Amino acid sequence: MYFQSEPLIKSSTLVARSYAQHCGLARALDFVGERWTLLIVRELMAGPRRYTDLADGLMTIPSNLLATRLREMEANGLIARRRLPAPASSVVVYELTDDGESLSTAVIELARWGMRTLPVTTGGRPLRAHWLVLALHARFDPRAAAGVSESYELQLDGEEPVSFEVTAGDGHARMGPAADPAVRIAGDADTLVALTAGTISGLEAVHRGARIEGDPAALERMRRILPGGPIAASGQPVAQAR
Amino acid sequence: MYFQSEPLIKSSTLVARSYAQHCGLARALDFVGERWTLLIVRELMAGPRRYTDLADGLMTIPSNLLATRLREMEANGLIARRRLPAPASSVVVYELTDDGESLSTAVIELARWGMRTLPVTTGGRPLRAHWLVLALHARFDPRAAAGVSESYELQLDGEEPVSFEVTAGDGHARMGPAADPAVRIAGDADTLVALTAGTISGLEAVHRGARIEGDPAALERMRRILPGGPIAASGQPVAQAR
């Protein structure tokens, strides 16, 4: 493993830069510490996606970087590229391998940490439906879900619905409509964010244009099981002088 | 917030590059996604440290990058710089704020993920004692610790000992010797890694030069409570062609 094949071809940095420390965190960052890599994992946590879907979901990633990252992640065993079967052949999709999937607990914890400082209004930042798969997992509170078995459906205007299914203390989010949701909510991003964050009531959400169907009691359970809202955000800026 | 103060002073990129997405993961990476940042968190999880301690623990970080990262992390509220009190004044130490400390669950999960592919031999990679604070937290299995209340002490040759205290299903690692350890183990890095990974026995470790004191049964409990070893590492390389 100390030698690479074809060592003379262009010879441009064949070895990704590594921290080279015998430490689990350093090793993890060797694999997923580079820019965009964990966001690609986030995209694929919503299911297999094609190249253009990824570019669209990542919004501002340069095309060459996306191609490079996908190559790296495939070489590192995090993702697999696959051709779709019979009719839609020639279509390539990327999906998480088991190793890549096993990142989700760490990714969820990171998202949970980052969510604390997310304002309850999107404030110009885009919000895509499939990001909710991660967000709902991060928000899930198993204690509040004890004894509950029902599902919820959220739909951002113009996007595919997302469903969250609670089964006996366990919870799981995925793309697509729920079979028989206890509550179904549709509306624009800011209204859904505020509603699930608990800063506005269901009535207020409807007043803002949201469509809510189902049991009002189930809506309250959903807000306890999937609590949101910034946890007394310290309001620190990301920006600073160099 | 659209205008920065002092816009004319050197004017070099006052805004750190941000993903600018309404997503908890993207926000987390805005704060801790840049190179070296999470490793600095790792260093400080072992307690307050001075600049040169950090430079030493990070091993290969350029001095200017360390200074830059510390400035960024302080501006973002992750760490605080503090002068030591009375006698040793003029000594500056860095420590995690509550916000920085709250990263530990995510950091531990990332480390747990990365540890799977760490070989059971250090293979030339350095291993520092204070990294064990994170490693032991990542290895801790609460289920195996149920009903156990005792502490263990590990010491890498020539370094400060690290202790792990189990109290009724809960576990915590910190720098420094344990008060009354059920087991005390000292030895070189590869021996301690192999012993805690379960690939060699205590007898074999002693044969390799380790010093083990205490109850052999407690050593077995420790190996169950702090299990190690790569979880069928898929052996994928970090390196790949560009």
Added chain:
DNA sequence: CCGCATCCGATGTGATACTG
């Protein structure tokens, strides 16, 4: 269109040297 590759300016990183 989809799935990239190429080009290029701006920025970040790494190694070394230097300073209060």
Added chain:
DNA sequence: CAGTATCACATCGGATGCGG
């Protein structure tokens, strides 16, 4: 000891091109 300063270079970001 606790950082700055400098500089070569790798990487990133944005635009554009291009074969299938």
